[in-house]
Structures are given as C-alpha cells and as structure tokens.
Amino acid sequence: xxxxxxxxxxxxxxxxxxxxxxxxxxxxxxxxxxxxxxxxxxxxxxxxxxxxxxxxxxxxxxxxxxxxxxxxxxxxxxxxxxxxxxxxxxxxxxxxxxxxxxxxxxxxxxxxxxxxxxxxxxxxxxxxxxxxxxxxxxxxxxxxxxxxxxxxxxxxxxxxxxxxxxxxxxxxxxxxxxxxxxxxxxxxxxxxxxxxxxxxxxxxxxxxxxxxxxxxxxxxxxxxxxxxxxxxxxxxxxxxxxxxxxxxxxxxxxxxxxxxxxxxxxxxxxxxxxxxxxxxxxxxxxxxxxxxxxxxxxxxxxxxxxxxxxxxxxxxxxxxxxxxxxxxxxxxxxxxxxxxxxxxxxxxxxxxxxxxxxxxxxxxxxxxxxxxxxxxxxxxxxxxxxxxxxxxxxxxxxxxx
Amino acid sequence: xxxxxxxxxxxxxxxxxxxxxxxxxxxxxxxxxxxxxxxxxxxxxxxxxxxxxxxxxxxxxxxxxxxxxxxxxxxxxxxxxxxxxxxxxxxxxxxxxxxxxxxxxxxxxxxxxxxxxxxxxxxxxxxxxxxxxx
Numbered sequence: 001x002x003x004x005x006x007x008x009x010x011x012x013x014x015x016x017x018x019x020x021x022x023x024x025x026x027x028x029x030x031x032x033x034x035x036x037x038x039x040x041x042x043x044x045x046x047x048x049x050x051x052x053x054x055x056x057x058x059x060x061x062x063x064x065x066x067x068x069x070x071x072x073x074x075x076x077x078x079x080x081x082x083x084x085x086x087x088x089x090x091x092x093x094x095x096x097x098x099x100x101x102x103x104x105x106x107x108x109x110x111x112x113x114x115x116x117x118x119x120x121x122x123x124x125x126x127x128x129x130x131x132x133x134x135x136x137x138x139x140x141x142x143x144x145x146x147x148x149x150x151x152x153x154x155x156x157x158x159x160x161x162x163x164x165x166x167x168x169x170x171x172x173x174x175x176x177x178x179x180x181x182x183x184x185x186x187x188x189x190x191x192x193x194x195x196x197x198x199x200x201x202x203x204x205x206x207x208x209x210x211x212x213x214x215x216x217x218x219x220x221x222x223x224x225x226x227x228x229x230x231x232x233x234x235x236x237x238x239x240x241x242x243x244x245x246x247x248x249x250x251x252x253x254x255x256x257x258x259x260x261x262x263x264x265x266x267x268x269x270x271x272x273x274x275x276x277x278x279x280x281x282x283x284x285x286x287x288x289x290x291x292x293x294x295x296x297x298x299x300x301x302x303x304x305x306x307x308x309x310x311x312x313x314x315x316x317x318x319x320x321x322x323x324x325x326x327x328x329x330x331x332x333x334x335x336x337x338x339x340x341x342x343x344x345x346x347x348x349x350x351x352x353x354x355x356x357x358x359x360x361x362x363x364x365x366x367x368x369x370x371x372x373x374x375x376x377x378x379x380x381x382x383x384x385x386x387x388x389x390x391x392x393x394x395x396x397x398x399x400x401x
Numbered sequence: 402x403x404x405x406x407x408x409x410x411x412x413x414x415x416x417x418x419x420x421x422x423x424x425x426x427x428x429x430x431x432x433x434x435x436x437x438x439x440x441x442x443x444x445x446x447x448x449x450x451x452x453x454x455x456x457x458x459x460x461x462x463x464x465x466x467x468x469x470x471x472x473x474x475x476x477x478x479x480x481x482x483x484x485x486x487x488x489x490x491x492x493x494x495x496x497x498x499x500x501x502x503x504x505x506x507x508x509x510x511x512x513x514x515x516x517x518x519x520x521x522x523x524x525x526x527x528x529x530x531x532x533x534x535x
Binding site for chain 2: 051053
C-alpha cells in the first residue's frame with residue numbers, strides 16, 4: 001500500500017523521539033539502496049539547507065521611546081540608514097543599505113565593507129550599535145534629534161523579515177566581454193574566465209520540493225540559526241518557468257518570504273558580506289524540513305546535483321540589458337566538478353553559496369527534529385505553484401507625455 | 402636543501418643596497434622574487450622564496466640580518482580567518498597556486514606555504530576572510 005502520512009502523525013512520532021529524519025544529501029543513497037517505496041515507508045522528514053548572500057533581507061526594529069519622545073523620520077545604525085517611514089520608533093534596516101559616506105562605485109570597483117547586512121550581524125552578535133535619529137518635532141513627539149547606543153537585547157522587537165530568500169535555482173553567471181566585471185554574482189573574469197553559481201543544489205530547500213507540495217505560509221524553518229517561518233511566497237516567485245522531467249525548474253523560479261525573531265538568531269548564520277563593485281548584502285542560513293507525506297514527495301527529495309540543471313547567462317550584456325539569451329545549460333554536478341563547458345570552452349566555476357554550510361544546516365535541523373525540539377507545522381496555505389499561472393512582470397519605461 | 406618564503410622590508414637607507422645580489426653571488430642561494438615594491442618614502446619590500454643547501458641558507462640569513470633588513474616569514478603576513486570564512490569557495494577559483502582550496506567535503510582550507518601573496522583572494526571574498534598584514 002502506498003505511504004500516506006499527515007504532518008500531525010509525523011509530529012506525534014517527533015514527540016515520541018521516534019521520527020526518522022535524514023538530510024537531503026543522505027536521502028540520495030538511501031533511495032538508491034532501498035528504492036522510493038521502501039524509503040518512503042521508513043523516512044518521516046527530509047531536511048534541506050542553504051547558506052548564501054540574499055539581498056532581499058532585513059529587519060524591523062522597535063527601539064522603544066526616548067524621553068522626551070521622538071518621531072523618527074530619519075534613522076541610522078552605525079551610519080547605515082534604516083527606513084523610518086513607519087511609526088515613531090519603528091524602522092527597517094535593509095541588507096544592502098549603505099552609509100551616506102560610502103564612496104560606492106565612485107572609485108570603481110567599490111569595496112562596500114560595511115552595510116545593512118553588517119549592522120544586522122553586529123546586532124545579532126550582541127555588539128553595541130550607534131543609533132542616530134532625527135525628526136521634525138510634534139506636540140506629542142517634541143524631540144528632534146537623538147544619538148545613543150543600542151544592543152539587540154535593549155530594544156523591544158527585532159524581527160528579521162526577508163521578502164525574498166532561498167531562490168529555487170539560479171542562473172550561472174559568465175562574462176564574455178574583454179574586461180573584468182563586478183556583479184552580485186561576484187567578480188567575473190573576461191572572456192569567460194570563470195562561471196559563478198549560487199545554490200546548494202541537491203540540498204537546496206525549494207529544489208527538493210519543486211512544486212511546493214509541502215511548503216507554504218506558516219511552515220516552520222531554520223532561519224539564521226534560530227526558528228523562522230514562511231510568511232508568504234517571496235517576491236518574484238515564479239513557478240511558471242521551464243522545468244525538467246523531474247519537475248525541477250531549470251532557471252530561477254520559486255522564492256520564500258521568511259520571518260523570525262532576530263533575538264534568537266546567531267551571527268554564524270547571518271553574516272554581512274561585501275561584493276566588490278556591487279554592494280553589501282547579508283548571507284542567510286536557511287533550512288526547510290520536508291515532511292514525507294507520500295512517495296511522490298520523497299522521490300523529489302532524492303534529486304541529485306546531476307539531475308538539476310541551470311542556464312548560463314552572460315552578465316556583460318544579456319543580463320544587464322534584460323535580453324533572454326542563454327549560453328548553455330549545465331548541471332550542478334558539472335558545476336561542482338570545478339569546470340563546465342560553455343560553447344566549447346572549459347570554464348572554471350566559482351561557487352558563491354556554501355555547500356558545506358548548507359550541509360551543516362540540514363544536519364542541525366535534522367538534530368533539532370530528531371531530538372523533539374522542533375515540530376513541523378501545517379502550512380496555512382501552500383505557495384502558488386504552476387497552476388496559479390503567475391506571470392513575472394517587467395518594468396517598462398514610459399514617458400510622462 | 403632548504404626552501405622558505407620571506408618578506409624582507411628595506412628601510413630607505415637600505416633600499417639602494419644590492420642585497421639580493423650578495424645572496425646569489427656570495428651564498429649561492431636561489432632567489433625567486435614573488436613581489437616587490439618601493440613606496441614614496443623610499444622604503445621597500447620584497448616577497449621572495451629563498452632556497453639553497455642548509456649551510457649557505459643559514460649564512461645567507463645571517464648576512465641578511467647583518468644588513469639590517471627586517472625579515473619575517475611569509476606565513477606570518479597572510480591571514481585566513483577561518484571563523485570569518487563562509488566556506489563558499491569563491492576564492493579557490495581565483496587563487497593561482499592552490500593555496501586556497503576546497504577539500505572533499507567542500508570545506509575551504511588555506512595552505513600558507515603555497516601562497517605567493519598575489520592578493521587575488523582579498524576582494525573576491527565576500528566575507529573579507531583573508532587579510533594581508535604587511
């Protein structure tokens with residue numbers, strides 16, 4: 001009889017310490033050995049992981065009220081501006097925000113050594129962070145300026161809210177021009193001197209549940225070393241992309257919007273990063289548990305790097321000009337071998353997402369679940385999938401007239 | 402046969418002395434200069450690999466010290482901060498000598514003895530986990 005399980009049944013086993021949990025890497029050999037049917041009978045949860053730069057990340061902070069009170073219209077943390085266009089002492093610090101004093105790319109390529117991602121890392125590490133704020137003064141909020149030092153523990157709320165994380169697959173970046181270029185996919189050497197890629201492949205959350213059959217709003221996840229939740233589908237979530245026979249998208253597709261309490265996260269899994277000539281960002285560690293509700297779901301988690309394909313894109317022209325051309329298709333097994341072939345040329349590969357850390361996250365999440373300290377949640381609503389007919393929109397430049 | 406890499410720092414008074422010439426001529430040492438620079442204050446540094454039989458090597462080092470050149474092993478000038486490293490491996494595709502490489506488990510490791518201080522890794526590391534301290 002085919003395996004059918006509910007999340008409630010799996011949670012019952014987790015509470016009893018009887019749940020069988022393996023990582024998305026371990027499941028590959030198990031399925032090779034036992035087959036899908038047997039493996040689905042034996043295994044309750046498969047854990048995934050990813051750790052890489054995710055620019056669409058940031059944190060809502062509530063600083064508490066000063067005496068006298070201020071309605072902040074501008075706020076900076078260690079010089080990095082936070083968005084203060086919400087209530088009096090609420091602000092959002094975004095991962096890519098830069099201090100006004102940053103030279104950016106005026107001396108190209110800029111280094112971007114400190115930005116919003118680094119502020120978030122410093123806060124999570126418990127460091128003192130300088131808050132400067134100004135407002136225009138009102139009868140109820142008379143103060144116009146303040147300077148003080150805060151720590152994560154001093155402030156009321158700190159909520160990591162990342163509008164787009166955990167991209168389901170991503171293109172490979174190369175540079176066909178004659179000069180080095182500096183991108184969010186790292187430094188790209190001229191004449192296809194290297195090819196960067198940035199997913200954890202067979203360990204990556206959404207590549208293990210390609211049609212989002214288990215992941216949805218309310219799914220409890222590993223986020224930044226603590227507990228987080230799927231808040232929504234991420235921005236640019238696009239299930240309507242070409243997929244292989246195994247259902248795995250061959251280009252960027254689904255995304256997750258994630259939320260969690262920053263106060264229980266760790267600087268090991270939230271790290272400020274700097275891309276030469278591009279900007280600052282935040283490396284985020286994410287792990288999603290996949291409940292094995294049936295054989296089909298299990299079969300998807302057994303996907304290997306050799307079965308996940310992605311497209312090669314020229315970041316010297318096709319990408320910046322938003323042209324659809326691709327230079328080829330490669331598998332993650334080829335990418336991880338260190339060299340890929342693009343249009344007949346051997347190109348060394350540059351990994352940007354940490355496979356070793358992704359493996360560590362999947363392992364930690366496995367340990368949490370096995371030890372009974374992490375229960376799965378029933379999604380309130382699954383993420384929109386292929387049948388939702390989502391069409392990714394582009395921005396057209398229109399004249400005022 | 403002894404082989405080692407050093408950073409030699411020359412004060413402005415020493416920068417016009419043919420020190421390397423003497424290492425080759427008088428001590429029969431094999432010199433491979435990996436990098437060198439003189440700053441506007443007329444101070445200079447040379448990163449080099451020094452090899453020769455142990456007696457010549459030791460006498461050559463004594464000579465170097467006697468000139469007043471500041472000598473430090475290269476391994477003390479490049480720092481790979483393992484805790485800062487995100488283990489992405491991006492640096493390994495820019496390192497020309499394999500000093501930064503990934504092992505079977507896809508963990509990054511740094512072998513200082515292979516480093517030639519080209520500094521290619523410094524800015525391609527998004528975590529800025531490699532530092533040069535000259």
